[in-house]
Amino acid sequence: xxxxxxxxxxxxxxxxxxxxxxxxxxxxxxxxxxxxxxxxxxxxxxxxxxxxxxxxxxxxxxxxxxxxxxxxxxxxxxxxxxxxxxxxxxxxxxxxxxxxxxxxxxxxxxxxxxxxxxxxxxxxxxxxxxxxxxxxxxxxxxxxxxxxxxxxxxxxxxxxxxxxxxxxxxxxxxxxxxxxxxxxxxxxxxxxxxxxxxxxxxxxxxxxxxxxxxxxxxxxxxxxxxxxxxxxxxx
Amino acid sequence: xxxxxxxxxxxxxxxxxxxxxxxxxxxxxxxxxxxxxxxxxxxxxxxxxxxxxxxxxxxxxxxxxxxxxx
Numbered sequence: 694x695x696x697x698x699x700x701x702x703x704x705x706x707x708x709x710x711x712x713x714x715x716x717x718x719x720x721x722x723x724x725x726x727x728x729x730x731x732x733x734x735x736x737x738x739x740x741x742x743x744x745x746x747x748x749x750x751x752x753x754x755x756x757x758x759x760x761x762x763x764x765x766x767x768x769x770x771x772x773x774x775x776x777x778x779x780x781x782x783x784x785x786x787x788x789x790x791x792x793x794x795x796x797x798x799x800x801x802x803x804x805x806x807x808x809x810x811x812x813x814x815x816x817x818x819x820x821x822x823x824x825x826x827x828x829x830x831x832x833x834x835x836x837x838x839x840x841x842x843x844x845x846x847x848x849x850x851x852x853x854x855x856x857x858x859x860x861x862x863x864x865x866x867x868x869x870x871x872x873x874x875x876x877x878x879x880x881x882x883x884x885x886x887x888x889x890x891x892x893x894x895x896x897x898x899x900x901x902x903x904x905x906x907x908x909x910x911x912x913x914x915x916x917x918x919x920x921x922x923x924x925x926x927x928x
Numbered sequence: 929x930x931x932x933x934x935x936x937x938x939x940x941x942x943x944x945x946x947x948x949x950x951x952x953x954x955x956x957x958x959x960x961x962x963x964x965x966x967x968x969x970x971x972x973x974x975x976x977x978x979x980x981x982x983x984x985x986x987x988x989x990x991x992x993x994x995x996x997x998x
Binding site: 769770774778781782783822827840841843844845847848850852853870873876877894896897 | 947
């Protein structure tokens, strides 16, 4: 089975940088599971394959809680620990509907409908000790919520309350690991010199295939930008 | 205090599997078997659950409705 024998995003690239590099490009899917994908790349330069691998970790954006406004916190966890735990929650990401805050023109510190999602948490324990789970967070966008509803966020003793607003944004893994869409992204040697196996395991926020295609897309964008810069300077 | 949400090393989500892991291991099951069934393969993720202790449970009893907020 062949997945995009010649990904359009690569062959559309008109620069001479990659001109003849991909004549023999072949991508074979070795494994295609819910959380991982394994691709055999033939006829690709090692540096290009490695760039794609790195981009899966550090350049593909994903959604994570970034700013937390704590209205009330009488739990035993400090505000910053609570905020850090919220930040680590993997959120289902939709790259079509949201843009990176730095690319948004709203200019507001907390963002707008295009660049952030608001999640609200209001939980108290009354009679018994209560565990607050990720599923207790109420998101303003139903599609953007924690990938699992059973992640413990905090435990409350009777009488304790946690009330907060959390702002989730798109971000990149190079800024903070919470924005890394892939947990594992490795490049193994294949059978010949220009054959490699790219294994990507998703953290669950994006489909593994989506991570790889997005990585290629971003790399292409960057190369185009570089080509533009270089040709402007050389001419 | 509480189970970490992600594996410190690779970032895989492990927090949601702790409750089941803890109760099954306390019930006498082999931790290795429980981890295998939860799909936790790498040793970086496995040590997260094996070595985690919810200390928050030891702190919570000292708080009650009458104690002033800190």
